[in-house]
Amino acid sequence: MELKLGLKVHDADNVATIFAEGIEKGAEIEVRDQHGQAQRIAVLNDIPYGHKVAIEDISKDTLIKKYGEEIGIASHDIVKGEHVHVHNLDSMRGRGDLEGGRK
Amino acid sequence: MNFRGYVRNDGKVGSRNVVAVIPSVVCANDVAQAVVRQVQGTVGYFHHQGCCQLPPDLKRVTDTLISLGLSPNVGAVLIVSLGCEGTDHDRMLKEISASGKPVEIIRIQQLGGTSRAIQAGIDAAQSLVLKISSLQREEVDLSNVVMAIKCGGSDATSGMASNCVIGYISDKLVDLGATVVFGETTEFIGAEHLLARRAVSETVGNKILDIVEQMENRALSVGCDMREGQPTPGNIAGGLSSIEEKSLGAIAKSGSRPIQGVLDYADRVTDHKGLWIKDTPGREPEILTGMACTGAQFMCFSTGRGAPQGFPSMPVVKICGNPLTYEHMQHDMDINAGKIITGEKSIAQVGEETFAMIMRVLNGEMTKNEALQYFGSIDIHVLGPVI
The missing domain is CATH 3.40.50 (Rossmann fold)
Known part of the structure; x- marks a missing residue:
């Protein structure tokens, strides 16, 4: 568990999931993809175990992808290395609070 | 590939062999719980439905309790009815019995209240447990x-x-x-x-x-x-x-x-x-x-x-x-x-x-x-x- 590891599940993904404890602002993590390729990313926030980090800049209203599929839409501009979660990712489904339900 | 399970009369095969005590309505839970506490080899399905609901839901609750009773892990069934509930406990009795499983029913109001129903329930559950307790596992296909x-x-x-x-x-x-x-x-x-x-x-x-x-x-x-x-x-x-x-x-x-x-x-x-x-x-x-x-x-x-x-x-x-x-x-x-x-x-x-x-x-x-x-x-x- 020493390795500060992030996993990018699919080539189309713009986020990776962190599987390490105690990742603090400024830490460098190693993001691996399904081909075994690795890239190092400096994280810009404290990121808890199992949470996501942006592995590229994601502008507001861009689709956020994991497993190669849409998991939501950016509610703010997000930069590479930033924690991606409910504060900057909007769900597009089950949105009874929005007119028309979704999107 | 095979496993060893309990072969039921309807051809289904269970991995467990329990007597299910099934309240037909939430209001029968207390009696059913007393029976389950006393009799080894029983399990209770203590749900919260079965009365003052619209007909599609009453049918759904009855169907659910029947399907639970027909589960291959269940060897025999004791239905605990209050007597005035909205679920169809007679249909439960009929459809679960049709599988060839031993099924008994007790009715709390008809028996004269809680303590009498508990006594009747314990006696019935004990007989059912004794009836299925000697069943042996048999080798069957994984399908x-x-x-x-x-x-x-x-x-x-x-x-x-x-x-x-x-x-x-x-x-x-x-x-x-x-x-x-x-x-x-x-x-x-x-x-x-x-x-x-x-x-x-x-x-x-x-x-x-x-x-x-x-x-x-x-x-x-x-x-x-x-x-x-x-x-x-x-x-x-x-x-x-x-x-x-x-x-x-x-x-x-x-x-x-x-x-x-x-x-x-x-x-x-x-x-x-x-x-x-x-x-x-x-x-x-x-x-x-x-x-x-x-x-x-x-x-x-x-x-x-x-x-x-x-x-x-x-x-x-x-x-x-x-x-x-x-x-x-x-x-x-x-x-x-x-x-x-x-x-x-x-x-x-x-x-x-x-x-x-x-x-x-x-x-x-x-x-x-x-x-x-x-x-x-x-x-x-x-x-x-x-x-």
């Missing part, structure tokens, strides 16, 4: 198996480890000729296109899209963002940001085989084997009950946060994707799929380890939740109001 699957208390490890292990098992059992049923329609939202693509026909594909739309509409009708309801606060704390993300991880547990059809909540599986969907919500008591209705001999249950629940007559094998949770909650977790996250084992390696455990559980080995009797996760999913 008799029905596996139910579920994920609960999910976090980011679920979709990458424990659900993938269940997907591996699901494919393996389907290839061996068995039946696998998965549900949690809420957790198809955002992933339904991937499931519809795997349907055996356009009709089945459209049915999958329909049940997801109905489930999403129920959430939309409340006029708020369903986030925090689904994903739950625990899911969100664990890193899941949206229902789409949760769903994409959740469907990994269905493996990759074609989807044969969609079962309603109270339905039992038919002789048509393979992978099936059952239309259920995600909350444990309701889905565990719906899954026990299919006739499943056991359930594979994936978790990351650490869900300890089980069901009275259906062993639940807990597969934990989060290595930290596994360490903290070893007495509740059967399989450590966290080793996939730490890179120590492959999905196939943990899959084979799980398959070996499933075979032992089918043959009688207890799961951790069974040994702890943490198995009260039961309730019936109804659609309308209590009136």
Whole structure:
């Protein structure tokens, strides 16, 4: 568990999931993809175990992808290395609070 | 491949041999509980439905209790009726008896109240237990198996480890000729296109899209963002940001085989084997009950946060994707799929380890939740109001 590891599940993904404890602002993590390729990313926030980090800049209203599929839409501009979660990712489904339900 | 199970008169094969004490209405629970406390070898289905509901729900509750009574893990049934409830306890008696199982019924009002009903219930349950207690296991083919699957208390490890292990098992059992049923329609939202693509026909594909739309509409009708309801606060704390993300991880547990059809909540599986969907919500008591209705001999249950629940007559094998949770909650977790996250084992390696455990559980080995009797996760999913 020493390795500060992030996993990018699919080539189309713009986020990776962190599987390490105690990742603090400024830490460098190693993001691996399904081909075994690795890239190092400096994280810009404290990121808890199992949470996501942006592995590229994601502008507001861009689709956020994991497993190669849409998991939501950016509610703010997000930069590479930033924690991606409910504060900057909007769900597009089950949105009874929005007119028309979704999107 | 074979396992050793209890062969019932209707040809179904159980992995357990219990007497089910079934209250026909919530108001009969106290008597049923007293009977279950006293008589070894009984389990109780202590639900909260059965009266002052609209007719479709009353039918659904009756159908659910019948399907539970017909479960192959149940050797005999004691129905506990109050007498004035809305469920059809006579139909329960008739349809469960038709399977050839011993069935008795006690009626609290007719017997003259609580203490007399408890006494009659204990006597009846004791006779039923004695009647089925000498039944021996027999060798049968694995194609008799029905596996139910579920994920609960999910976090980011679920979709990458424990659900993938269940997907591996699901494919393996389907290839061996068995039946696998998965549900949690809420957790198809955002992933339904991937499931519809795997349907055996356009009709089945459209049915999958329909049940997801109905489930999403129920959430939309409340006029708020369903986030925090689904994903739950625990899911969100664990890193899941949206229902789409949760769903994409959740469907990994269905493996990759074609989807044969969609079962309603109270339905039992038919002789048509393979992978099936059952239309259920995600909350444990309701889905565990719906899954026990299919006739499943056991359930594979994936978790990351650490869900300890089980069901009275259906062993639940807990597969934990989060290595930290596994360490903290070893007495509740059967399989450590966290080793996939730490890179120590492959999905196939943990899959084979799980398959070996499933075979032992089918043959009688207890799961951790069974040994702890943490198995009260039961309730019936109804659609309308209590009136």
